[in-house]
Amino acid sequence: MTAAYVTEPGAAPARAAVRSEDGTSPRERDTERRTVTAPDLITVHDLKMHFPVTEGALVPRVVAHVKAVDGISFTIRKGETLGLVGESGCGKTTTGRCILRLELATAGEILFDGNNLIELDRKSMNALRQKIQVIFQDPYSSLNPRMKIGEIIAEPMQVHRTEPDRAARAARVTELLRLCGLDPKFADRYPHEMSGGQRQRVGIARALSVRPEFIICDEAISALDVSIQAQIINLLEDLRDEFNLTYLFIAHDLSVVRHLCHRVAVMYLGKIVELAECDELYNNPMHPYTQALLAAVPVPDPEVERRRAHQIVKGEVPSPMNPPSGCVFHPRCRLAVEDCARAVPEFRELRLGHWVACSVI
Amino acid sequence: MTKLLEIESLQTHFFTSAGVVRAVDGISYDVDEGETIAIVGESGCGKSVSALSVLRLVADPPGRVVGGSIRFKGRDLLQLSEEEIRDVRGKDIAMVFQEPMTSLNPVLTIGRQLTETLQQHLHMSREQADARAIELLGLVGIAEPARRLKQYPHHFSGGMRQRVMIAMALCCNPKLIIADEPTTALDVTIQAQILELMKDLTRRFGVALIVITHNLGIVARYADRVNVMYAGKIIESGTAQHIYHDPQHPYTLALLRSVPRMDRPRQARLDPVQGQPPDLTRLDGGCAFRPRCGFAVSRCASLPPLDGVGAGHLAACWETETVAGSLQRAS
Amino acid sequence: KAAPKKGGVMTFVVPDEPPSWDGHRETTFALIHPFAPFYSLLIKVNPENPSSPTDFVCDLCTEMPKPADGGKTYTFKLRQGVKFHDGTPLTAHDVVASFKKIISPPKGVTSARVAYFVMVDSVSAPDNHTVVFKLKYPSGAFIPALATPYNFIYSKAKLDADIRWYEKNVMGSGPFKFVAREAGAFVKGERNKDFYVKDRPYLDGFEAIFSSKQALRVQAIRGDRAAIEFRGFPPKSRDDLVKALGKDITVQESPWNCVLLFTPNSKKKPFDDVRVRRALTLAVDRWGGSKHLSQIAIVKPVGGVSYPDHPLAPKKAELEQIAGFWPDINKSRAEAKRLLKEAGQENLKFTLINRAIDQPYTIVGTWLIDQWRQIGVTVDQKMDPTGPFYAKLRSSDFDVTMDFNCQSVINPLLDIGKFLSADKGNESYGGYTDRTLDKMFDDMNRTGDEAEQKKLMLAFEKRVLDEQAHSFVTLWWNRIIPHRSYVKGWKVSPSHYLNQDLANVWLDK
Amino acid sequence: MYQYTLKRMLLMIPTLLGAGILVFILMRLIPGDICVLRMAGGSGYVDPKAIANCHAELGLDRSPVMQFLDFIWGFARFDFGNSMWTGRPIVEEISLRFELSLQIAIMATLTAILLAIPLGTISAVKQNTWIDYLVRGFSIAGIAMPSFWLGILIILGLLITTKSVFGTPWMPPIKYVPIWVDPLYNLSMTIFPALATGYRYSAVATRMTRSALLEVLREDYVRTARAKGLVQQVIIRRHALKNALLPVVTIIGIEFAFLMGGLVVTEQVFNLNGLGKLFVASVSNHDYAMTQALVMLVVAIFIFTNFVVDIVYAWLDPRIRYK
Amino acid sequence: MTVAADVRTEIELPDRSETANWWSRVRQFVRRNPLGAAGAIVIIVMFIMAALADFIAPYNPVANAFDRLHQPPSLENWFGTDQFGRDVFSRIVYGARTALLVGFVSSFIGASIGLVLGVGSAYFGGRTDLIFQRILDVFMAFPLIIMALAVISIFGTGAQNVIIAITIPFIPRCARVVRSSALAIREMPYIDAARANGFSHSRIILRHMVPNVMAPFLIMITAFVGQAILLEASLSYLGLGVQEPTPAWGLMLQGGAEEYAESAPWIAIFPGIAISLAVFGFSLFGDAVRDELDPKLRSQ
């Protein structure tokens, strides 16, 4: 690094992270070390996704924009899991879709392996798609009901020619099903013959089929039953370790994010309001929104609950079509001062690797 | 103190082409006045159906209450005529449903939907009903209630709709409110608002509350007593304290262990409940959790009764000792 | 016979609505039925004897003229005191102006019957009550052409002001005055009190209601929503009406100056082979067909190329000599099969183009197909609406087509022009050229001698239908008019175009 | 609302233009010639000069592009020109027929609504009982019966029964008289076709009501209403029916538009001098001008009806209210 | 503490619930949907008539017999004879062929073209969809019978052209329905998954979207068959349908219905019943298909 040392907003800390006080498992330390030394895999810089709202059926005219994602930046290192949390409609999914280029971002850049995904032509993008996979929230609608499980898993291999011949594909399907904890005989079943948890395993197997480097898990577990969620979380963890996968883990269950992620970004109304190492964020939340979010999560222990202070944030998330001026959180913020309504807070690195967008603290 | 609601061996089955779904298969519990009872359990275990059965709202066909009794203030709701049960619905017992987005009629104003209950049960005039509706909306924390009355559900956000649903439930000063996953569809911050509101209102008006949920955290915060359901049966019942600190049924235990917890240090690995939820059409006579249970023994092939394992603490398991033992060892 | 009663409004149904109201330019009976009562003609068929093909009487003239100048000049004296409905007097100049419009229309004006009057050299009015026609050559076709019911006499003043005025207006001198018309619905007329025939018309008025579905027209008569329909009903409807209404229904029938033909395309294989064409006609049992089809369709008389009751038409014995009219159908069919075999066409298959009109086109077509089936020929029928049907006829886009000839005044000398060579007659669609035939036709028209004409006609007939087998007559039509018995004074004629001024009609109510 | 209306009007233009192009091309693809058709009464022969003359008179000798531009330009000025067949102004030709068609369409639609909504509701509420089967059978029978067949049966039935009852056969009038001139006469003519088509079209609407209501009855808010202890009738009337009517309104709207332009067969059966009959006549007469005008009219009615349906929709469903 | 078994231990597959055999499936269908079953019977009878017409029909359906004109039903002629003396029963049996041919071919072709257009339009969206929508508007607004009339006038009559005339109006109707369900499908995550994997447009359309709009497609087809039979009858009534002497129900109604409605009603009654029954059958069956395929209706 030379004199022009300017960290990207939201970038991973350059040196070893502040350790949490409590004991961490050997495995966790291991991954942490890897994170520190690993190169950046994906860098999102000032990403904006504004959906035009049109009127007029004949000659559509743009009357407004839904600012689903409004200038966010972060970096994910190889082997790292970044959690993305926030309330419904804050733009988590849209961020993921922009990276997958299911939506063409309005502005900003997404660097993956040195390529800016936003500017890539269709052909080179398709080649890259093999490395970026996705697991969706709804296990019921993310599998084509008219295809057999085997076909679903084999199709990406066929298209990307990672496994050009049929027999090899079949063998790999068996292997993948096993890997995801399913009986290989499932290969010639249809999705509707399976339970939600099983389907989610199929979704994971499909994502793994072309040996990706980066997987976007968009609420991959929130549609599942509590008793099944843990199975899938463990599976995701195991696979990450085994194949050195990088995850963008989108969720709104804060306890799951805490369990699974190395770093966490908190989004609110199209912006990242806080980004930090996982333990740092949970132990020392700085942004008032993050604090409220954490306070709102009930803990399954009556004793603890009785002792906890219940700080409840007022109001609801405004529409991204006309977000509040200044700091988007100020109408609901308990710390808000007059200036918050005017000045857009800077996304600052308040501590090493701990970025916050709040001008009050 | 008299029991407000006594449910005894309630059985509700669905007769479908795939076979008989024993959605609720002999559950019994009581609710005292002003008490908050939680029912937890995984998806499809019969929580909603048991709640709907209380007001005889299960779609018939295919569903039917095939056995048991539900006594509300001593009257068996299952024996009432259609008119009599209508009088109970909304007046004595009110319900709040899971999906605030679809549970309100999109083509009627909020006001209309609120006042029609008042007019039906309390025979209020239009003006009286409107006044009461405004009062109720204010109560559940909706600003400018008079103006809001004339609006339609689509003008309201999810959280506000759920507030309206609560206002609607409170309309006729019911003795009991059954809330079926009232916050599942909402964001955490909104969820907290709604729960706090419900807790507050039920306390203030002394309304008993049955909350159905699968979020163990919510239960811990609000419930006096907890019933854990599995495959159409209550498998454990007790105070929140019992359930969280002294679970006697392997399923309860497994459920508690499987969720990552914010109040504890990060675990290396989660401890999931193995296997898949049971198919309610193909239950054999034995304990339904047996195939997924780490404590299963041969005796589990016969149905364990829901027996007391402590004061006000019931569990349906042959191996409660072993379970308790394992708990001791673990801690 | 009861004395005619005055008064009453007669309602009748008309299957179609005419395009314009100008008789000179239109060719459909739909114009005649509602509009003929408004106009006078110079001469017309005898309303007392309409079934005769040769009985013409004066309408506006006072006396049928004798041809002078070797048959080249006809001088008509007109009635005095005839008035148009607007009160202006009708003079010879009006008659001349009308016929000039028919015979030699000015540019931009359409007349449908220019060809009828090719023999006319000039028409003039030496004085107010005399009209003189000068012909280029004597012709037996002139008087019948003159009696054509479309030759309405218009007012010269109106024509001078706007020669196309009559397309959208009515102003004649006929027995009825125009009252109202509603598009697609009806035309109403009322009695012309100043009509030149004393005490006529009997009716106070009439109402012509347009109704395109035949079944509905039949029911209308049954339910007394209408008294009569002048085109004709099929036999079954007649029987139903009689059965339902008994003596309230009177039926008048007449052979009809219309005939269906079928014409092979001589330019197309294998119909360029006379043997194939002959086989097709030999297969058709006309005598049997007459008996059978007359029960279900508006056809009956067996005849050759000219109207069967006309003096020029062949006698039955003569007819039986012609192929397709042989009394022994089995022999005829055997011959047909032999011919086909000889021509190598035993498994002949073709499509018959037909006009999508039930009575009698579809029925005759279907019957023909069954007739041909019996000599092993497979035929597909393709029905076309009138527009496309004409288009196909005229462009020779067919194997075999149904064809028709339907004229108003019976005038065989004109009517058989239908069979001339393609370049000569313009009305034949077989695509053949036969100069012998053309010469026979010319000779027939030029000779005044009736016996000679008859001889030539027979030869013509033989050549068209048998020897050269160009085009074939199926059956002549049969006009069946069942009407309310209270309709009196109307006599059926061999053409639905004729005798429609309604002057003599009265209601016995 | 005003702006919305304006927008809808603009939206009509491409549809109308498309329909104009379509009908223009279709008509000219039909083999045959109006002039031949007019003048070939006796034997199919027409003097070529007469044809040329007639073409010039009707403007058919110009290039198709010119003809098209003329048609569209005339249409844009609401100048529909003259019928090629009768030579009279098209507006005059259409007006009486329009009146009749409109009356029948309104009466038939009313019949359909009056049949469909109660029957559909009963059928849904009593799902899978014999009443349900009966209603469904009755309504499907309406669709299954060819309409002309039904018409023939009606007329014949009237003739035969009146004959046996009164001694003289009676049939409906075959001539249209506007309702304000002679209501009784008018109704005695229009009632039968209106019933016949109304029954037929009620079938679709009945089925739609039934299935929409069944769907709505499964909705959460109906369960909410039941949980509030409302009476069944109130639930159906207030909560279910209003929602269920949304798709039914669409169906009825489409059918109304269809009735305005598509009653071809029924008009033949009852000799109704309506738009359908005129349509058939003008197509078979090759009356380009008339057919074009009629298509534009019917398409405009179709669009207008859709517009009305949208307004009714907005009135029924507060979620779609236009500013 | 119970040892957490490795999550990856296979979830074993229970035996496939013994796939209900064919017969019990049929019985279930009949129980669930008695009206649909009645419709199915009608359709089966029609198919049998069409397939085995040569054996079932006692007479040649086109041979005229002028000695037996409009005979009432009797032992020789079960349904009587028509105006050409042809056996009505035989003509009805053979007529099933025409009805099924016209019905199935037109609805299949119409629905298939509509399927491709609808799915394509929904998938590509944007301007393509906008233009396509406007074109659909035109065709939807265009009076159906006039379109048929024009098509027949252009191409001429005959079964094949009747099929064309009936097919054309079906296309936009099917396209519209398919498009709206394809729009919903396009938003499904599995389509996103396919797009995220860079599958080609044709693959996404053909493998992922088309199979999933099969339900509305099949529903449309069954609904269309009945309509096509009716439309053919209407065209026949206007003289534009299948032509004599082809045995076709609509044609039989046209030729005989009005003229002989009173004196020889059997000429018109039997084909009328045949048409009504067929349409009735297909409508009932179509409803049943919809109930079976539409999960919303099924879970009642």
Ligand SMILES: Nc1ncnc2c1ncn2[C@@H]1O[C@H](COP(=O)(O)OP(=O)(O)OP(=O)(O)O)[C@@H](O)[C@H]1O
């Ligand atoms: N295609 C689109 N067109 C217009 N607006 C869109 C589109 N997709 C998303 N949005 C809007 O963008 C905002 C962000 O949506 P997004 O799905 O990214 O939120 P999310 O954080 O994933 O929410 P959830 O937790 O509910 O999944 C929402 O307000 C949404 O309505």
Ligand SMILES: Nc1ncnc2c1ncn2[C@@H]1O[C@H](COP(=O)(O)OP(=O)(O)OP(=O)(O)O)[C@@H](O)[C@H]1O
């Ligand atoms: N209408 C129905 N027909 C058939 N089976 C039904 C019906 N409704 C519910 N069931 C079955 O009854 C069982 C219990 O359903 P219930 O809705 O009570 O579950 P739940 O515990 O509320 O689940 P969730 O947490 O998903 O709401 C389920 O297995 C379900 O499949």
Ligand SMILES: [Mg+2]
């Ligand atoms: Mg999302």
Ligand SMILES: [Mg+2]
């Ligand atoms: Mg539930």
